[in-house]
Amino acid sequence: MDVTTDRSFEQVIWWQVYPLGFGGAPIRQAHTPGHRLRRLLGWLDEVVELGCTGLLLGPICASATHGYDSVDLRRIDPRLGTEHDFDDLVAGCRSRGLRLLLDGVFSHVGRDHPLVAQALAEGPDSAAAALFDIDWSDPADPHPRVFEGHDTLVRLNHSGDAAADWVTDVLIHWLDRGADGWRLDAAYSVPPPFWARVLAATREKHPDAWFLGEVIHGDYPDFVTRSTVDSVTQYELWKAIWSSLKDGNFFELDWTLQRHNDFLDHFRPNTFIGNHDVTRIASQVGPTLVPVALTILLTVGGIPSIYYGDERGFTGVKQDRLGGDDAVRPEYPDSPADLPRNDLWRMHAGLIDVRRSRPWLAGASTESLELTNTRYRYRASGDGEHLDVELDLDRPSVLIRDAGGGTIWEHAG
Structure with missing residues (x-):
């Protein structure tokens, strides 16, 4: 089954950035306007030299705090800059051959969104009210339904025409301005028929746009089929990579890669070992095992993304509290000269070059050749080619051989 709009997206290696953190914007403090989005311009050449071919941005639209509580989806957050800053970023990506993916939050909006206040003021029959999922059983005290218990995040009404038309308009607006596609935040929490309707309407104007749905668990192929997104986030593999390394249990990874093979028969998942919502891989498994995790990421099928800072071994633990994401969403300096490359950066660049x-590795299936708790040898195969990958947790070490048995990559800790 082929659901990919543009097959060239299967070859993209994304560099994922959380712009508010990257630019040092205040999150919960008083908002200070600035042109922080422009800081990314000074890093685009570094992205290219690393080997990545796409820039995957976190939220850039106006919001109350962290970007996922939007107050205006058609305006750049003043903390990040202006539409002119965005246009320059688009031009910078275009001139370097980088794809640009935006983060769309269409499960919910911020409680401070002016249309929420308008809906509550004007009542259930108003145009604004049609956008949101509001309990009107007590007209004197209406209650907006919220996202996963967060009372600052008001759900859209995904069963109605108003929200579908509104989201379509936002998608097209930024695609018209130069974005190549969208990551759909919390896509799992939205009925797949809503996505199918919205994406069909969007593709009428932008047939080559690419859509990545955030899905944590469940039947990935079924979600792709019913929603018509091109890819979903492969959280199963993310968990199996760090867990198998941390626990010394490659049987977990092997079982997950068998499921991963089935997914690859239907679509190309987005694979990763770090993102803006999880503990840094270097903190999760320790610095000596990061090369093993990275080798897995870049030698199995899928569309990989590298989370900014992971290529330099940044640490940070995600915590379940207010501000608990701050440690994994750090500020970057103005220039790469202020953050020298290290051995791990060079390892990322080398393995990205191998990929x-x-x-053919984008669609490669894997099969186990040798399996113990702490040693795993697998073959990644596709289009009549293959690589043999050896992972050893006791040293730790990695070894990649080509079909002729020659060594193409080796690392011993």
């Missing part, structure tokens, strides 16, 4: 020189 980019073998485009």
